[in-house]
Amino acid sequence: MTDLAERREPDLVYQPAEDSRLLGDATREFVDEGDVVLDVGTGSGWVASVAAEEGADVVGVDLNPHACREARDRGVQTVRGDLVEPFRNDAFDAVLFNPPYLPTDPDDEGDDWLEKALSGGETGRAVVDPFLDTVGRVLKPEGEVLLLVSSLTGLDEVTERAAENGLATAEVASEKFPFERLIVLRVITDNHQTD
Amino acid sequence: MQEDLMDIICCPLDKSDLELEVTQRDDEGEVIEGRLVCSECGEEYPVEEGIPNLLPPDMREESPA
Numbered sequence: 007m008t009d010l011a012e013r014r015e016p017d018l019v020y021q022p023a024e025d026s027r028l029l030g031d032a033t034r035e036f037v038d039e040g041d042v043v044l045d046v047g048t049g050s051g052w053v054a055s056v057a058a059e060e061g062a063d064v065v066g067v068d069l070n071p072h073a074c075r076e077a078r079d080r081g082v083q084t085v086r087g088d089l090v091e092p093f094r095n096d097a098f099d100a101v102l103f104n105p106p107y108l109p110t111d112p113d114d115e116g117d118d119w120l121e122k123a124l125s126g127g128e129t130g131r132a133v134v135d136p137f138l139d140t141v142g143r144v145l146k147p148e149g150e151v152l153l154l155v156s157s158l159t160g161l162d163e164v165t166e167r168a169a170e171n172g173l174a175t176a177e178v179a180s181e182k183f184p185f186e187r188l189i190v191l192r193v194i195t196d197n198h199q200t201d
Numbered sequence: 202m203q204e205d206l207m208d209i210i211c212c213p214l215d216k217s218d219l220e221l222e223v224t225q226r227d228d229e230g231e232v233i234e235g236r237l238v239c240s241e242c243g244e245e246y247p248v249e250e251g252i253p254n255l256l257p258p259d260m261r262e263e264s265p266a
Contacts, residue, residue, distance in 0.1 A: 042209065065209065070265070074252045083203055085253050091213040092255030098209075119265045 018072040020123035022052040024181070025188050029104050029154045030056040032179045032190040036152060037062050041099035044144065046089055046137065049123060051077025053102055058082070062100070067092070070119045089137050090144045097144050101151045105133045107159040130159040131167070138167045142195060151193035152178075156186045164191070172196045202232045202253050210237075213255050217241035227251075 022030075030053050037043055039061030045054035048066025054077060057064045066082045067089070068074050078084045085092055090101070106123055109130035115121065126132050134155065141151055151173075155164055168175045172195055179190040204221070212219055218240045225234035237246040237253055247254050254261060 065206065069256070069260075071252075071254075075250065078250075078252060083206060085202075085206070085210060085255055087213060087255040088257070088260060091257075092210050092253075094209055094211045094216070117265055122265045 018119045019070065019076050020049045020073075020120060022050055024183065025104055025154050025156075026052055028179055028181055028188050028190055029053050029102060029152060032152050032192075033057050033102060034060060036150065036178070036192065037100050037102075042097065043100045043102065044090065044093060044098045045082070046101060046103040047073075047105055047123070047133075048077045048082060048084065049073050049104070051080040051082040051084070053104060054082040055080055057100075057102065070122070072119060073123075089133075090140050093144045095143055096146050096149075099146055099149050101141055101145060101149070103137060103141075103151065104154045105137060107131075107134060107154070107156050109158055126159060129163070130156070131163060134159065134164060135167055138164070138171050138173065138193075141193075142171055142173060145195065147195065148198055149194075150198075151191075153191045153193055155189050155191060157189070158186045161189065168193055174198075202248060202251055204230075204232060206253070210253065210255060212239035212242065212244060212246075213257055214244060215239065215241050219246070221248075 033056045037057045037060045041062040043057045043062040043064045045066045054064045054066040066077045066084045067087045074084045074086045107126045110125040165175045175191045178192045219237040223235040235248040
């Protein structure tokens with residue numbers, strides 16, 4: 007375990023926090039044994055490892071090379087990549103994502119890896135929007151997405167963007183904090199919903 | 202990377218199949234070093250320290266921005 011501790015790089019990789027825990031709880035509820043699962047922006051790999059504990063076959067993807075190494079050290083099979091781009095059509099039963107969701111003033115925005123893990127640009131949706139535009143391609147017809155967002159991210163806008171992509175959203179978990187509410191959205195394709 | 206990852210990954214640019222070329226495996230058969238080559242566009246993606254780098258070539262730098 008010494009090796010793992012030495013390789014952990016807390017300043018370069020987002021560590022599990024309240025949002026991770028909320029997404030982890032939803033993961034336990036919705037991910038089943040044998041599911042093929044993608045954890046987008048896997049970071050430390052903590053949420054991915056929760057899915058693995060449920061018996062799922064999990065892959066993590068992250069832009070950040072330090073996160074990829076840390077998640078791999080946690081035992082998560084990891085790919086360095088941009089959102090769902092390096093994955094095949096209809097590959098996953100579930101896609102999990104705790105994205106950078108906080109609206110950030112462009113003047114305050116740094117360019118280090120940790121900032122990139124938190125900042126969702128001016129709207130808070132700079133990463134959520136392209137994710138919603140592309141995630142449908144890699145979902146199996148009966149597949150589902152668990153997406154963590156904050157009330158600060160703009161729930162209506164997120165729901166609207168999903169709908170434009172043929173995706174239906176439903177709130178499945180939420181927790182209040184002093185300045186925001188954290189929400190887990192379950193996102194499924196419109197086809198799935200009418201089945 | 203485990204070789205069964207090949208069932209779910211593809212070229213990030215054109216979504217075509219990748220071909221795996223292995224240069225090093227560990228004792229359990231996991232691919233540690235090698236490369237993935239797109240069967241359609243020929244783009245090459247490295248596998249380093251067991252992690253395939255499937256970022257498009259223009260996004261591959263180690264820096265965050």
